[in-house]
Amino acid sequence: MMSERLMSAVCRLRCLGLALAVVVGASADRAFAESDSDFFEKKIRPLLAERCGSCHSAAKGKTRGGLALDTREGWQQGGDSGAAIVPGKPEESLLIRAVRYRDDGPQMPPKEMGGKLAEAEINLLVDWVRRGAPDPRTTAARIGGATLDDARKWWAFQPVRPTTPPIVKESNWPRTDIDRFVLAELEQRGLTHADNADKRMLIRRATFDVTGLPPSPDEIEAFLRDESPGAFEAVVDRLLGSPAYGQRGARHWLDVVRYADFHDGDPKARNPVCEPLEAWRYRDWVVESFNRDLPFDQFLVHQIAGDLLPAPDGKEPNTDGLIATTFLVNGAWDRGDADKEKMVSDMVDDQIDTVGKAFLGLTLGCSRCHDHKFDPVTQSDYYALAGIFYSTRMLKELGTKGGEITLQRRPLVPREVVEKRDQQVKQIAEWNAKLAELDKQSPKPPADDPARLELVAQRDRLQKELPPEPPATLAVSEGGVPGGLFPGIQDVPIHIRGSYTRLGDVVPRRMPSFFAGDRQPPIASGSGRRELAEWVASKENPLTARVIVNRVWQWHFGAGLVRTPNNFGMLSEPPSHPALLDWLAAKFVEDGWSLKRLHRRIMLSATYQLSSKVDGRGLMVEGQKQHGEAAAPSSPSTLNTQPSTTLDPDNRWLGQFTARRLEAEAIRDAMLFVTGKLDPATGGPASDNLAIARRSLYVQTARWDRSNFATLFDAANPDASDEKRNVSTVAPQSLFLLNHPFALDQAQLLADRLIREVPGDTPNVEAARIQLAYHLLFSRPASDEELAIARQVMAQTAEPTAESGWTDLAHVLLCSNEFIYID
């Protein structure tokens, strides 16, 4: 049995491991004499406050040079130049040197702040330091921007808790456990839920949600006819099995990973060296991964370290793995920067920032210049991660100061094939050189010189055999950027204030210490990317599963349970339904990180299937009732009829479904779908032509072009990870739909379809065509009132030919709110 003392020592060691960067202030923790305390309070505290406080006070948020002098930890940790005071040693203390106005360092306080201290004041400080700098101004142990205590208590940093669905009063409503969590919160707040969505609303919602397209009239019809209890389940399974699911899911994910097809929107102006010309391979891999339901943990490991994974079929290279690492490389570098070292440090920063936000919901990038202001992340943690990415190569070469960035491309064929081709290219070059040499001789050998002819024939033969350049992908590899400040695999120093020009202590590569605790994976060889990927993807990581589950929830409901999906840090708003989030996260991991099962679980809940409408009876709340007991929803007349939309205008408690506008891509795709012209082709490089009939996923996103259709309708900004799209409503959107040739063409094509599919000899042909349009666009029949308005549109057309009347009606319907708002 372990002795008590040994146990306590082990314990302490563990704590140290857990909180590597925590300032515990052990050396200053000694009890100091009363006289020391008096001395400090009477002489030193006022002096520091008056003469140093305006620039060096953490409480005032002014810490020039990174130095705070209003806490003990402030001077212990010190500023950019290190600890400010060495207790007991005035000569070695930077603070004392500074106040003495030594020539070889900073002179404090500076002239504009009143200049040098009086001799007596300097002596007081010297005396204080000599006494060991007793300082009773203790603060709680901190790590980064948080006290250790607070960080440990923060919900997102605790392990996912096993939760059980709560007991609810309206026990016949829940269909799944999700509903119990939701209903319990509603009941607790005296809110009721809406009615169920009707079947048309539901299939329209589900189809747009899963595929980004509207349901076809046949699909609606089939669902209406199917009265079995599993009818909706069958719809969900059909949708999740359709190839359009991957295209839709990929678009969501591409927002998170700042995906762009190009920098320059103009194909002719693109510089192939710095353009991410092969990024489409990554986009296609994401589509494919969603469609085959690649478990999310593997999906993420591929993106961080796919180049290090063995090929599943044992045949190198692992093409999927290489392609997936485009994730790390496809940032907004533009053409690079003259300051190449800064450029590389910016790339590393973008990688840390994107990995942090996309997978962990942590704003790790905030610790580049200083410790995180709010979260338990230190600058050391940042440079521990930076070492991993500095040890990763994403550029072909560092490049010259005036030159442009050269993204690294890696071939997608076996090494032998590449080497053989390289050999052939080299051989051809040699023969060409030889020929040039021959031709330079004087006298020049005759054209029919047999040696020369033989050489030409050889060369031409090989040239003919030469296979085309092998396909390549943007990808990373192990080892840093050659010629850079940190080539090869290595730990890197802290960059003071984020600048490579001022380097501090070297930090060993590791995971952020608060989060990894005593489970730091050892980095034996290599950059550490593999270890990072596995640590992020581990079941024990409290953030990863929660973060992706929350994103998927947002994709379905328009808002996450946590409304800042890229930030689960301590400044974020906690989840509305923490127990539900944990329950979903736990189930998700149990299900083998399957996204499709998660979608299914969410969509089969009664919560997902609620109506978004206020009806005559529903959405009522307890209102002024004093005791908060739930009234039976079947007795509305006894209730104060205040819609819950008033008490919960954001629908945080999910008493209804929130209607929302379609995203840019879905608007365009829906237009193509209803005209019947949508081209189902998948994959390949993106087009710069909006008029093509392919899905919007295949129309280019170019970082330098913000005057395009997608941006107009709030597509993600591809320069940095985008957690949630804005929904803005501006007149130029309406101008597009009213006047742009694309919109006018779709109106024409829709009219053509109506006329084609309902021939002129059909009885009541006009009504039949209008009804077809309503089924195609709105998934429902038109009312008499709407039929009348439609007829008026056609009647008032300037030139009353049948076709132009139908085109005008089609145009009006495509512009309508109902077409782009989903209930």
Add this chain to the structure above:
Amino acid sequence: MTHDVLSRRELLARTGCGFGLLALADMLAANEPDRAAHPYAVRAPHHRPRAKRVIFLYMPGGPSHVDLFDPKPRLSAENGQPLPFEKPKLERTKTGNLLASPWKFSKQGESGIEVSELLPQTAFCIDDICVIRSMHADNINHTGAAAQMCTGEQAFSRPSIGSWLTYGLGTENQNLPGFVVVSPAAVFQGAQLWTSSFLPSAYQGTLVRDLKNPVANLDAPAGDLTRQRGKLDALARLNEIHKRDRVIDSQLDARIASFELAFRMQREAPEAFDISRESETTHKLYGTDQPATELFGRQCLLARRLVERGVRFVQLFDAPQNNAWDHHGGLRENLPKRCQAVDQPIAALLTDLKSRGLLEDTLVLWGGEFGRSPTAEGNNGREHHPFGFTMWLAGGGIRGGMVHGATDEYGWHAVQDKVHVHDLHATILHQMGFDHERLTFRHGGRDYRLTDVHGHVVRKILA
């Protein structure tokens, strides 16, 4: 910013009875739907503004300060000799020895500020101009430096000045875009210089490339507005039916309104952008009748028409082609050409604004992403130079006829009253009524601002 227009429902919600403070605070925090519905609604700034609108005359490529606004006798005296101190480590290409300005400077106006002979007409307005000779920036490449000048950040995407200002203030004419960028040729990194970045995309600059066809999609099919009116009336009726039992009425209302607004824009915007409606005298003033000054003259005249109609921020790129002011070579031939192209139009703009009483609350800025090296690149060029350069401001509560700051004797480093790009930004925001530390947007876990963690208002130049 908590002074958004209240939607009908939120007004109901907030004035309803029985709320705890917490619930109220929650709702105030959840203001975004209002902003989405009315992104351009006029909002009040932090303090009383001195300027209501901005015109940024941007010279892409980097105009040479030592040849235009910052005369250096030592540079002339030591022409051909080496720079007598070490050049900064940050250098793209090696430059040679000192290169005297081939042009003469003379004192202008009552203020007696020295201006190059290349800008005789701008010189005529010098008493309205504050010349900042001590600008400095951090990046030596066009892309990074231009990004810093327009967004405050060199490497990462951030909202541009114009986006921040339209986000903060809205715009005064709902029938026109609030932030207009005029750039006849494409410039490097394009929209990243006028992007709204993480601000809602409603706040990004509207790019005008073709002055004859300025705003996209303004022409109704076959120009038939009557027919379109008919369609819009039907649309409004259908949308009203759709809205009846739906909860998100403020969004739906906003979209209904946006179609009406679009219809009005079709009528109003062409008028605003149509400089042919100006008198011949005005055209002569701006030089649109002369080949050399026609292009920038049209841009300046357009800028005046737009600010006159309430556009908040107009940014003109002098861009007959990309990087027109990037004089690595051909300085002696090409700098005079660029100066000739912009000099008269700029003087005309200042004069015209002044005579219409607009200059006092219109802030006009002139400059590029950096200056050019006092040392020679080749024998007839200058290299990029962010270490010390000139920009000027006029109107909008800025003191005219003054020089602020100085570079060293060779025009290399800004040395006196240095003004960083962040300081310039802080000053622009200040004149527009904002405390630059308080105009923020929460994104990715923190509050962002135009000046990041930097910036001081340059108080000495305020009138």
